[in-house]
Amino acid sequence: MIESPPTLPEGPIATILGDLRNERSATVPFPPGETSFSMRRTQSFMRDPMSWMLDGYERFGPVYTLRIFHHNVVMMLGPEANHHILVSHAHNFSWRDGHLRDLAALMGDGLLTTDGPYHRAHRKMMLPAFHRERIRAATAVIENEVARAMGAFEPGAVIDLYDWARNISLRVAMRALFGLDPDRVDTRGMDAADEFERALSFHAQNIYGQLARGPGTPYSRLLKSRARLDALLYEEIDRRRDDGGGKEDLLSLLVQATDEDGEPLPTEQIRDEVMTLMFAAHDTTTSTISFLFLELARNPELAEDPGITVDMLLEETLRMYPPAYVGPRLSREPFEFAGIPVPGRAHIHYSSYASHHLPDVWPEPERFDPYRFTPEGKAAMRKGQYVPFGGGSRTCIGMRFGEAEIRVIARAILERCRLDTLPGHRLVMRTAPTLSPRGGLPMVVRRAAPAAVLSATL
Numbered sequence: 001m002i003e004s005p006p007t008l009p010e011g012p013i014a015t016i017l018g019d020l021r022n023e024r025s026a027t028v029p030f031p032p033g034e035t036s037f038s039m040r041r042t043q044s045f046m047r048d049p050m051s052w053m054l055d056g057y058e059r060f061g062p063v064y065t066l067r068i069f070h071h072n073v074v075m076m077l078g079p080e081a082n083h084h085i086l087v088s089h090a091h092n093f094s095w096r097d098g099h100l101r102d103l104a105a106l107m108g109d110g111l112l113t114t115d116g117p118y119h120r121a122h123r124k125m126m127l128p129a130f131h132r133e134r135i136r137a138a139t140a141v142i143e144n145e146v147a148r149a150m151g152a153f154e155p156g157a158v159i160d161l162y163d164w165a166r167n168i169s170l171r172v173a174m175r176a177l178f179g180l181d182p183d184r185v186d187t188r189g190m191d192a193a194d195e196f197e198r199a200l201s202f203h204a205q206n207i208y209g210q211l212a213r214g215p216g217t218p219y220s221r222l223l224k225s226r227a228r229l230d231a232l233l234y235e236e237i238d239r240r241r242d243d244g245g246g247k248e249d250l251l252s253l254l255v256q257a258t259d260e261d262g263e264p265l266p267t268e269q270i271r272d273e274v275m276t277l278m279f280a281a282h283d284t285t286t287s288t289i290s291f292l293f294l295e296l297a298r299n300p301e302l303a304e305d306p307g308i309t310v311d312m313l314l315e316e317t318l319r320m321y322p323p324a325y326v327g328p329r330l331s332r333e334p335f336e337f338a339g340i341p342v343p344g345r346a347h348i349h350y351s352s353y354a355s356h357h358l359p360d361v362w363p364e365p366e367r368f369d370p371y372r373f374t375p376e377g378k379a380a381m382r383k384g385q386y387v388p389f390g391g392g393s394r395t396c397i398g399m400r401f402g403e404a405e406i407r408v409i410a411r412a413i414l415e416r417c418r419l420d421t422l423p424g425h426r427l428v429m430r431t432a433p434t435l436s437p438r439g440g441l442p443m444v445v446r447r448a449a450p451a452a453v454l455s456a457t458l
């Protein structure tokens with residue numbers, strides 16, 4: 001029997017006290033930075049973490065400290081920092097005790113919030129669902145869902161591309177990962193997608209909203225949404241157990257999986273993994289599609305450039321707008337990075353977004369330039385330079401799945417039309433829990449011949 005992960009502190013007070021205890025027990029000083037308490041900094045960081053991260057790099061270098069609310073957070077940015085945290089010293093960093101712990105209220109003990117043997121065993125059980133042939137089968141589902149939804153792309157129509165893509169990606173996840181019929185599953189008059197959004201909106205609250213407990217608070221709304229989603233998931237898991245599996249999707253894999261003693265996975269653990277995958281799959285591909293077409297609307301000549309491929313567009317989009325833009329961890333032991341000591345049991349963040357926008361690593365980082373991703377360009381990249389899917393043994397398990405989905409959707413749109421932003425459109429980012437265009441992305445459909453990038457074979 002695989003031992004369950006250690007329980008997390010209950011409630012915000014216990015969490016804060018734990019953080020303060022850890023900080024007091026530090027045996028080496030924190031790296032230089034802004035280490036005094038400041039509510040102004042805390043709120044400003046929560047509104048716009050990206051500017052803070054890049055500004056800190058300029059002032060202090062690749063490793064520095066920012067005090068956010070009650071505790072220090074050590075930022076580690078750039079290729080070497082990414083490689084240190086994700087690959088060469090990954091064993092010294094815990095996911096569960098870092099800020100990802102905040103997701104456990106909804107996700108429970110899934111891949112994103114666990115470490116060690118528990119995480120390894122679960123990942124091993126789930127990997128077959130992401131093998132090449134499963135991705136091929138999923139691609140057929142994706143094509144089918146996209147074809148069904150393309151009717152909306154009539155010349156002159158205004159479409160909220162973010163909303164449109166989110167709907168597809170949720171339907172695809174339900175069908176391809178969990179073998180559910182999205183048109184049938186909502187038997188209680190409940191919209192599972194909306195319920196999920198409501199639960200996640202907790203993470204977009206300001207610090208006071210997230211700390212409050214009791215009736216009517218964002219946290220109690222999260223719990224209500226979770227209870228409704230749980231009822232739906234438990235019903236499906238039971239149904240699948242009664243069916244005896246037989247299907248090849250991820251849910252069947254989890255239902256049929258046994259540990260070394262031949263014991264099936266407890267229903268709660270299956271629920272936690274399903275919820276985690278719904279979360280991880282839901283906003284990442286959707287945001288990427290939105291940002292890709294936003295940049296094509298800003299740079300229309302790129303779609304007609306036969307030297308550019310759909311994959312180059314995708315890779316540059318994930319450089320400029322990596323949806324999972326920050327990777328929080330807790331260090332286990334004190335360590336040294338770039339000659340600077342860092343305490344053990346300290347909150348550490350690596351950041352794909354900040355690392356992808358460092359001017360000394362990516363010339364003109366604010367310019368959308370798919371030519372960075374020619375085969376030669378990619379071969380010249382340093383270890384840890386490009387990390388939209390993380391890295392090392394915990395690289396995004398859904399990477400191939402997500403890429404396949406984005407390719408199919410982007411191709412379908414580029415074959416049929418071009419999209420423009422509405423006059424006066426201004427991009428405002430939402431950063432919690434993932435990077436996405438705040439308020440969606442309304443776009444106007446224009447008639448056009450298939451884009452040149454579709455036939456490019458670089």
Ligand code: HEM
Pocket residue numbers: 111112123177276277280281282284285288318322323324326327328387388389390391393394395396397398399401402403
């Ligand atoms: C463009 C699409 C996607 C991007 C950019 C993305 C990005 C990431 C990143 C950066 C991580 C690692 C986070 C860290 O190091 O802290 C991650 C982990 C993960 N992703 Fe994705 N993701 C995408 C799509 C998906 C999809 C479609 C799924 C599910 C089908 C998925 C499931 C997961 C899971 C379960 C993990 C945790 C893996 C582990 O720790 O073993 N992701 N993702």
